[in-house]
Amino acid sequence: MSHREAVHSDHTLWWDVYFAVIAVVVSIAVAVADAPPARRVVAVSALAAMAVMHVVAGRRMIRRNADDAASVSVLFVQIALFSVAIVATPTATWLLFAVIPLIFQMAPLKIAIGTVILVNAVPVTADWLTGTGDLRADLAIAGVSAASGIWLGLWIVRVVRQSTDRANLIAELEASRAEVERLSHEAGVQAERTRLAGEIHDTLAQGFTSIITLIQASDPALRDERLALAVRTAKDNLAESRAIVAALSPAALSSGLPDSVRRQATRFTEESGVPAGFRVTGEPRELPTAVEVVLLRAAQEALTNARRHAKANEVAVLLAYSAASVRVVVRDDGAGFDTAAAGGFGLRGMRARAAQVGGTLTVRSDPDTGTTIELEVPA
Known part of the structure; x- marks a missing residue:
């Protein structure tokens, strides 16, 4: 696993833990809320469906850092389920602490900002439709919540971008280091080839040339002497070749x-x-x-x-x-x-x-x- 993948994997893991904790706490709060049992069942069911969709699709899209049409579609389905939970039981509004970061991770920035404003309008709309709550207070709370959510989302986006840039830089450095190691290895191989070529040229090739010259000598009176020299040269060449193969110093230097x-x-x-x-x-x-x-x-x-x-x-x-x-x-x-x-x-x-x-x-x-x-x- 590369450093970039490791950073993103750690980020996704911490988000999973955060979402799970918020979802469990809010679900318990909804289950014991002061609301009719049927509404509580609807709210808990909607929250459970959100969790399932996150595990099945949303988590995978966050992991691959997707903010395309498919990711936005999954996000809006989850927001629709969240809206159902709020209409059924206003206590579900507390899930905004998990929904807002989710929005900024699954949608492009402009769409995410608009979506944060939309989800903060859902509780106000629910109170207005049911005739409960203070509309002015709800609007004030929604405004503060939307502004805080947008600020938090922008901060999250900046942190994620910095982490991504840092991970990309580290990945580039790792790739550069690997390239340097590869080039160094190739240079070492080439240097060794050059060294061996020099050894062969200076020892074996010259020795074989001498052998050929001595054997081809045409003077019969010197033939035995030339053959003896050829045999000695061949033996020296054999010793040199064994020394080269064994990566030892030349036999002649013994x-x-x-x-x-x-x-x-x-x-x-x-x-x-x-x-x-x-x-x-x-x-x-x-x-x-x-x-x-x-x-x-x-x-x-x-x-x-x-x-x-x-x-x-x-x-x-x-x-x-x-x-x-x-x-x-x-x-x-x-x-x-x-x-x-x-x-x-x-x-x-x-x-x-x-x-x-x-x-x-x-x-x-x-x-x-x-x-x-x-x-x-x-x-």
């Missing part, structure tokens, strides 16, 4: 970041035949897993680009620790490229990874001097 980057440089040399030097500066220290993953993947991607595109004669890998940050730098002396036009998934993935840990990626490339890829993260 021996620490410096050794992991060193192994990447060694594998590069074994697979490409191009020497790749590796050195560490500063004092190595343990970093958050997310930071180590970003640095390792950057080294992997930079070496992969050097093997595929640079046609380099030499590659240098640097892992530099300082007090405020850690950098991984991969330089090659091969063919450079236009950094403005580079739009491959690898560089985009490195930039996205760097941004996730507050780092920066710098790419410098020139046809004469080669390419330098540097990723720095605060640590």
